[in-house]
Each structure stands twice: as structure tokens, then as C-alpha cells.
Amino acid sequence: MKLYCNPVSTASRPVMHFCIEAGIDCEFVPIDLMKGEQRRPPYSTMNPNCLVPALQDGDFLMTESSAILKYLADKSEHPAYPRDLKQRARVNELMDWFNTGFYREYGYHLIYPQLFPHHKRPSDEAHRGTIDWGKDKSAAAFKILNDHYLAGPGPFLLGAEPTIADFFGAAIVTLGETIGVDLGAYPNVERWIAAMKARPSWQEIYSIFDGFAASLRGQPFETLGTVVS
Numbered sequence: 070m071k072l073y074c075n076p077v078s079t080a081s082r083p084v085m086h087f088c089i090e091a092g093i094d095c096e097f098v099p100i101d102l103m104k105g106e107q108r109r110p111p112y113s114t115m116n117p118n119c120l121v122p123a124l125q126d127g128d129f130l131m132t133e134s135s136a137i138l139k140y141l142a143d144k145s146e147h148p149a150y151p152r153d154l155k156q157r158a159r160v161n162e163l164m165d166w167f168n169t170g171f172y173r174e175y176g177y178h179l180i181y182p183q184l185f186p187h188h189k190r191p192s193d194e195a196h197r198g199t200i201d202w203g204k205d206k207s208a209a210a211f212k213i214l215n216d217h218y219l220a221g222p223g224p225f226l227l228g229a230e231p232t233i234a235d236f237f238g239a240a241i242v243t244l245g246e247t248i249g250v251d252l253g254a255y256p257n258v259e260r261w262i263a264a265m266k267a268r269p270s271w272q273e274i275y276s277i278f279d280g281f282a283a284s285l286r287g288q289p290f291e292t293l294g295t296v297v298s
């Protein structure tokens with residue numbers, strides 16, 4: 070199998086990390102996002118969305134990091150995607166929440182508009198409004214993650230062992246390191262991220278992203294708002 074990916078990409082990292090941890094035989098094929106390789110053939114014909122990652126398994130080609138994680142875990146019969154109907158439903162629930170709720174506010178409203186010129190809104194007023202929205206909604210989402218989804222004994226979302234929801238969610242939460250998000254107000258999240266960072270091969274996959282985040286340090290980014298409870 071081949072995974073077309075880039076370790077700076079939040080959608081690539083959890084898939085790469087899970088592949089290494091699960092011992093899945095998958096070649097990582099780097100796509101240089103800075104040079105725009107994702108927008109040119111041959112990659113753009115494989116994924117017309119021009120986004121990484123994409124997985125090739127023989128003549129089967131698929132995209133979407135959440136779906137790829139499920140496919141790889143199923144194919145390798147890995148317990149990180151439980152077979153039990155209700156446990157699996159819980160993993161799906163968490164992955165959908167991270168992907169469509171948490172990531173939308175945190176990634177697309179708070180972080181990306183501050184990092185990438187093509188995410189900047191067309192007027193200062195619209196830009197300001199987007200970031201204010203992202204600050205408040207992200208803080209609310211962190212509170213739900215901390216007080217609800219991570220309220221169990223842990224150290225992972227669903228107990229003693231990480232599921233693919235942990236790999237997926239941790240990649241999104243740590244994206245905040247680019248803008249200097251402080252997790253101090255969310256102790257359960259802080260503990261959970263520490264547990265994920267202690268996993269074997271975290272460093273192997275995340276070191277390039279860490280370098281990217283370090284290169285941004287000191288810039289005047291806006292981070293999380295305050296939740297009034």
C-alpha cells in the first residue's frame with residue numbers, strides 16, 4: 070500500500086502515526102504541499118480535491134483521513150477500531166465530532182485564517198468576525214472535550230488503549246501548537262495529549278510538524294476565547 074501524505078498535514082499525521090503503531094506495511098509517498106504538488110498531475114488526478122492524504126491499495130484508491138483510518142484498522146483487524154457494535158459506534162461518533170464539529174471551529178475558523186493567506190477573509194471585518202467566532206466556538210468545544218468526552222478514567226478517550234479516534238483527535242488538537250494554544254485550562258485534554266505524545270513513534274511522525282510549529286513561535290496569534298459557564 071502507498072499513503073500519499075505530508076507530515077505537516079493534520080489530516081496525514083494520524084494516518085501515518087497509526088500505520089507505524091499498528092505495524093501496517095504502507096509506503097509513505099511525500100507530497101510537497103509548499104510546491105503545490107497536490108494541485109498537479111499525477112496527484113490531482115488521484116484526488117481531484119487536491120488534498121492529502123490519499124491511500125492506494127492495489128487498484129483501490131481512497132481519500133479522507135477518517136475513512137482511511139477505518140479502512141486500515143479494519144484491514145489489519147486492529148483493536149483500535151473495535152468490532153463490538155456499540156464501541157465502534159462510539160469511535161465513529163467521536164471521529165465525526167472531531168472532524169465536522171471541533172475541526173471546523175478550531176482549524177477552519179481560528180487557526181487556518183491566521184496561518185494561510187488563502188484562508189484570509191476578503192475584508193478585515195469578515196476576517197475579524199471569523200477569528201472571534203473561532204475563538205469562542207473552539208473554547209466551547211474544548212470544554213466539551215475536557216468535561217464530557219474525556220471525563221472517563223482514561224488515559225484515552227475510551228479507556229486504557231487508544232482507538233483510531235485518539236489518533237485522529239490528537240492530531241487536530243495539537244494543530245493548536247502552531248498558534249501557541251495553552252491547554253492549561255483543560256486538564257483532561259492536557260493529560261490525554263501527554264498520553265498520546267508518550268506513544269511509541271509519536272516523535273517519529275510529529276517531529277517535522279513540531280519544527281513547523283516552532284518556526285511560528287513568537288508571532289502574535291490569537292488563541293482560545295474564554296467560556297462563560
Ligand SMILES: N[C@@H](CCC(=O)N[C@@H](CS)C(=O)NCC(=O)O)C(=O)O
Pocket residue numbers: 077078079080081102107119120121122132133134135
Ligand atoms: N477532509 C480531508 C481534508 C484533507 C486536507 O484538508 N488536507 C490538507 C492538509 S491538512 C491539504 O492537503 N491541504 C493542501 C491545500 O490546501 O492545498 C481529510 O480528512 O482527508
